Amino acid sequence: MILTVTLNTALDITYRVRSxxxxxxxxxxxxxxxxxxKGLNVARVLAALGHEVTATGFAxxxxGRKTRELLADTPGVTDALVPVAGATRRTIAVVDxxxxxxxxxxxxxxxxxxxxxxxxLDRYDELLPAASAVALCGSLPPGVPVGAYANLVRAARSHGVPVLLDTSGEPLRRAVAARPDIVKPNADELAELTGSHEPLRATQDARRRGAHAVVASLGPQGLLAATPEGRWRATPPARLHGNPTGAGDSATAGLLSGLVEHLPWPERLARATALSAATVLAPAAGEFDRTAYEELLARVAVTGEVSAA
Amino acid sequence: MILTVTLNTALDITYRVRSxxxxxxxxxxxxxxxxxxKGLNVARVLAALGHEVTATGFAxxxxGRKTRELLADTPGVTDALVPVAGATRRTIAVVDxxxxxxxxxxxxxxxxxxxxxxxxLDRYDELLPAASAVALCGSLPPGVPVGAYANLVRAARSHGVPVLLDTSGEPLRRAVAARPDIVKPNADELAELTGSHEPLRATQDARRRGAHAVVASLGPQGLLAATPEGRWRATPPARLHGNPTGAGDSATAGLLSGLVEHLPWPERLARATALSAATVLAPAAGEFDRTAYEELLARVAVTGEVSAA
Structure with a gap:
């Protein structure tokens, strides 16, 4: 199974109003x-792709009870959330x-x-041995130490489980030094980490800081990857109109599924880019349109250079 | 005990944002x-005034579970809400x-x-015999018949329990014809019911339609009452600055508590007006400031004429 970690789970609420x-x-x-x-979004997309997923974090x-009820209705995702006394946060998206x-x-x-x-931490240690990969996603709630992700990366690596990290700020900076397999920042997060607004240079810099592979999401421009096997850019076929909510989490699910299926990097990136685009096109925020995904997958352009062995 | 009915209960959420x-x-x-x-707001204020209150309606x-948890923390209010399969609505107040x-x-x-x-209806019939008064408050959720309040007024009257009604539109129009003891519309609701924007004329008209007493809330101008014992106007001592959320419900609680304590109308109206003003002045929406209430109570002006016996 793939393990996703969401320390700051949320009950996502969408309202429609006239204006x-x-x-x-x-x-x-x-x-x-x-x-x-983020981690629960990744879990849902992974499950839709046919992977067995276990979701941990706090609720x-x-x-939190409502979030878990809704999670129970998501086929393919096993709930391994840990109870907390405080209430899971709500996010409210008001759509005009x-x-x-x-x-x-x-x-x-x-x-x-x-x-x-x-x-x-006990639950995470119990779950790690059965995991084929781990995704560590999103912000840290108050009270969780800023070095939390660095610890979780080290624990995964000590079990030989590949780990993908999608966070920002100081938690990202510390965890990169713990040598995660993949980090997936957006352009702003990457610039904050490296001080460089030039994505090619910044992805290389993030690798020097400890990440084995860096996949930067550049919004409508697609993905830019710097890996031990080479550097690639994956671009969706056209400028897409729709709701970008959750598009980055779909890309993370694409990368993780490609990782556990041992796909070569260009195929992982094509999948992540097509899933992300199919999420922008879906009518409901954070869902992906399967027909659009299959159609887009053949039309994503992946260009790059393979490193000398 | 005083029975309050809230068919469309809510979990009221207040957010602070910068802007x-x-x-x-x-x-x-x-x-x-x-x-x-509205009915749960009335129950909370009645309990704060020292009355024993039972709250029914749906959750x-x-x-709904969260609403009941919070209600359990409100001393003096007994939860007699009836379960429904649907979820209790949320209201979100975003304060800049x-x-x-x-x-x-x-x-x-x-x-x-x-x-x-x-x-x-079964629960309401069980509760009525022990009630000293009933408040029927707020809108009807989908699926509840538009004549619901008319039925509930008739049932209360057949048990000899005085009933106050605070609603609007067609449910108000139908229930007024069932001869409630008090209706408490605001100026807009009263105009919608009677077709008259002149409050004095409109309160008289609402009485002719079936209400024994009509207490119109005129916002900062206070209350205007047309009753079998006479007509009165109650005015707060000064223009108040603050949050008017729940001020009308505090007035309802004032009227009801005065009714069960057999106070003469001018005292009921002074209490309702002072409670309403003390709610506008309270820092939290829908709470009332007890010190302000006690101070204001002596300063509310009640003027009017007593009917010939």
């Missing part, structure tokens, strides 16, 4: 809820009917107590 | 939750730190099945 106008009252015409936080309160634009409201995560963090 | 800007992302700095829907889903202004997002209520409505 959001500050300081007025709105009747919400439609409410949708799904389990959220608590009424919102008129413009299609989204206004986002994100609650802070619950405070995690030292004993709760300890309980998570 | 709400449509189509951008916001970090919520503070989250507060409380049991909501369902994760949001910079301006203090509020943007409101209101989910629709859950669909109520005929069997669930039947279960509620």
């Amino acid at each position: 959001l106008r500050p300081h007025t009252s709105h009747r919400v015409s439609e409410v949708a809820e799904r389990p959220g936080g 608590g309160g009424a919102t 009917d008129l413009s299609g634009d989204t206004t986002q409201l994100n609650e802070p995560g619950p405070q995690v107590a030292p004993a709760e963090w300890g309980a998570f | 709400l800007r449509p189509h951008t992302s916001h970090r919520v700095s503070e989250v507060a939750e409380r049991p909501g829907g 369902g889903g994760a949001t 730190d910079l301006s203090g202004d509020t943007t409101q997002l209101n989910e629709p209520g859950p669909q109520v099945a005929p069997a669930e409505w039947g279960a509620f």
